Amino acid sequence: MKNYFVLAAAFMLFAVSSSAQKFFTKSGKIEFDATTSSSPEKIEGVNKTATCVLDSKSGALQFSVLMKGFAFERALMEEHFNENYVESNKFPRAEFKGTVANNDAVNYSKDGTYSVTVKGKLTLHGVTKDVETAGKLTVQGGKVSAVATFPVLLADYNVTIPGLVADKVAKTAKIGVTCALEPLKN
Amino acid sequence: MKRKKIFIYTLLVLLVAGTGAGFYIYKEYNRKHKDTANLKPDFSAPAAQLLGEFGKDEKSANAKYLGKVLQVDGLVKDIVKDEKGFYTIVVGDTASMSSVRCSIDSVYNGQGATVNKGTAIAVKGICSGYNADEMLGSDLILNRAVIEKN
Structure with missing residues (x-):
């Protein structure tokens, strides 16, 4: 009888330690910056409702972000972003599906900061392209935070900039990602 | 003399138009x-009904609600405060994984602190869209939200 207890306890301990395999957030932050040296002001929007899931075992990484969720300081800029550039009514969502290429180098059970390479496919404005970027994963107290910045050439995703403002909007937008991921309890 | 007058009038009209533009x-x-x-809601509905509509047919629900002012009624499932102190109120049925996530307008952020878990609430915000996810539960996102009834 006692043995069963030990066995059950051991099993429960095992279950707890192995359950934190997937990490997620629904309030990831994605920043969009298309400011160039000739821009009269900052052209940047921020979205704080990105969904992100990371599977620590396989390194699979997924993002989903609603284009209408990008907030710009100027109402006019936000409308132009939605209506003329990313056409968020037609393409409401941007998605990234990829993997942490060097996932073996990350020890998810040990606190620390790990440099990672993320590879995958980004779908934006109805166009899917391969992207690769360097980022950082920080493991602390069973939680994982993910930070990365990468460039997106707007023309790659059929986002056209009207001639009138062509020299005032960057052709390559900087995308910044900051996510605090929590372990997913099953 | 007549020519000069026409010229002056034209100049005046252009000036007025230019200033106006x-x-x-x-x-x-x-x-x-x-x-x-200050915005009147275009639609007002319980959280479960909205989530049902998006779950059934996201495309037509998007056509109906995207960018519109939505007022959602339901129970407060969770209150999330980000690292800068901004609130997100999660509205929905605790038995269901899906919910309506309302990012409180930064101007009205103080309202977030007055909300209690499990109480009935009505939140008004701009519909940003729907994130379908089988594992994490699907979410309808409202931005620039304000609390109507608490």
Whole structure:
């Protein structure tokens, strides 16, 4: 009888330690910056409702972000972003599906900061392209935070900039990602 | 003499038009976001009904609700505060994984602190869209939200 207890306890301990395999957030932050040296002001929007899931075992990484969720300081800029550039009514969502290429180098059970390479496919404005970027994963107290910045050439995703403002909007937008991921309890 | 008069009038008209256009551009450029608190909701519905509509047919629900002012009724499932102190109120049925996530307008952020878990609430916000996810539960996102009834 006692043995069963030990066995059950051991099993429960095992279950707890192995359950934190997937990490997620629904309030990831994605920043969009298309400011160039000739821009009269900052052209940047921020979205704080990105969904992100990371599977620590396989390194699979997924993002989903609603284009209408990008907030710009100027109402006019936000409308132009939605209506003329990313056409968020037609393409409401941007998605990234990829993997942490060097996932073996990350020890998810040990606190620390790990440099990672993320590879995958980004779908934006109805166009899917391969992207690769360097980022950082920080493991602390069973939680994982993910930070990365990468460039997106707007023309790659059929986002056209009207001639009138062509020299005032960057052709390559900087995308910044900051996510605090929590372990997913099953 | 007549020619000179026409010239002056033309100049005057152009000047007025130019000033008008300039003023319009200036105003448009500096236009602020509309205050959600002063906007009338285009639709008002319980959280479960909205989530049902999006779950059944996201495309037509998007066509109906995207960018519109939505008032959602339901129970407060969770209150999330980000690292800068901004609140997100999660509205929905605790038995269901899906919910309506309302990012509180930064101007009205103080309202977030007055909300209690498990109580009935009505939140008004701009519909940003729907994130379908089988594992994490699907979410309908409202931005620039304000609390109507608490």
